[in-house]
Amino acid sequence: xxxxxxxxxxxxxxxxxxxxxxxxxxxxxxxxxxxxxxxxxxxxxxxxxxxxxxxxxxxxxxxxxxxxxxxxxxxxxxxxxxxxxxxxxxxxxxxxxxxxxxxxxxxxxxxxxxxxxxxxxxx
Amino acid sequence: xxxxxxxxxxxxxxxxxxxxxxxxxxxxxxxxxxxxxxxxxxxxxxxxxxxxxxxxxxxxxxxxxxxxxxxxxxxxxxxxxxxxxxxxxxxxxxxxxxxxxxxxxxxxxxxxxxxxxxxxxxx
Numbered sequence: 001x002x003x004x005x006x007x008x009x010x011x012x013x014x015x016x017x018x019x020x021x022x023x024x025x026x027x028x029x030x031x032x033x034x035x036x037x038x039x040x041x042x043x044x045x046x047x048x049x050x051x052x053x054x055x056x057x058x059x060x061x062x063x064x065x066x067x068x069x070x071x072x073x074x075x076x077x078x079x080x081x082x083x084x085x086x087x088x089x090x091x092x093x094x095x096x097x098x099x100x101x102x103x104x105x106x107x108x109x110x111x112x113x114x115x116x117x118x119x120x121x122x123x
Numbered sequence: 124x125x126x127x128x129x130x131x132x133x134x135x136x137x138x139x140x141x142x143x144x145x146x147x148x149x150x151x152x153x154x155x156x157x158x159x160x161x162x163x164x165x166x167x168x169x170x171x172x173x174x175x176x177x178x179x180x181x182x183x184x185x186x187x188x189x190x191x192x193x194x195x196x197x198x199x200x201x202x203x204x205x206x207x208x209x210x211x212x213x214x215x216x217x218x219x220x221x222x223x224x225x226x227x228x229x230x231x232x233x234x235x236x237x238x239x240x241x242x243x244x245x246x
Contacts, residue, residue, distance in 0.1 A: 013136050015147055022145035024138055027201045071222040072231065074214060078150045080222040091197060099194040099203040
C-alpha cells in the first residue's frame with residue numbers, strides 16, 4: 001500500500017464506520033506502522049498524537065474494532081474503515097459514537113445514550 | 124462556536140455523511156470562515172488546501188450538500204455533517220462517494236458505479 005499519502009507528520013486521517021448500521025463512530029490517525037498492524041491483525045490500530053505512540057483501539061477497554069472493509073478516497077489521503085465494534089461503543093466517554101454532540105440553534109446538546117460507564121471500564 | 128479546535132493551519136477535518144442512507148461521502152477541511160458560511164447558508168463550504176480558498180461544494184457541478192445536522196466529536200477537533208446530497212454523487216470523479224476504492228487481497232478495486240460523467244459536469 002505505497003499509494004497512501006501520509007501528511008507532513010506521517011499521518012493519515014481514518015474514519016471508522018460501523019459495517020452494519022453505518023453509524024460513523026470516530027475519526028483518528030494512522031501512521032504507516034499503525035496501518036500495517038491493522039492489516040496484519042484485522043484489529044484497528046491508530047497513532048496517538050497526544051501520547052505519541054501506536055494505540056490498539058480497545059487495548060484497555062477490550063472494545064476492539066474488527067476490520068470488515070478498507071476504502072480509500074480519490075486522493076489516497078483519507079481512509080474509511082468499516083468495522084464490527086466490540087462492546088457496541090467506540091467513544092472513551094461511554095457513548096456509541098464520538099460524534100454525540102449535536103449543534104441545535106447554536107447550542108450543543110448531547111445525543112445518544114451512554115452504553116458503558118468509563119470509570120468502570122478504564123479503572 | 125468557539126469550541127472548535129482548528130489545527131495549526133487553521134483547519135478542521137469534516138466528514139460528510141448522507142443523512143438518509145448513511146453512506147460516508149467524503150472528507151474535506153473547513154477553516155472558520157467556511158464553517159460560518161456553512162452555518163449561515165445551510166450549504167456545505169470547505170477550504171481547499173490545494174487552491175487555498177473557500178470552496179462552496181457544488182459551485183461548479185451544482186451538486187450542493189444541504190446541511191441536515193452538525194455533530195462534534197469529544198475533542199471538538201473533528202466535525203461530522205449529515206447532508207442531503209444534491210445530484211446523489213459527491214465525488215468529482217462521478218461516483219456517489221469518494222471512498223469508492225476498496226482494498227481486496229492487497230489489491231485495490233473500484234466499488235460503486237458512476238452516477239455522472241465528470242467531463243460533462245465540469246466542462
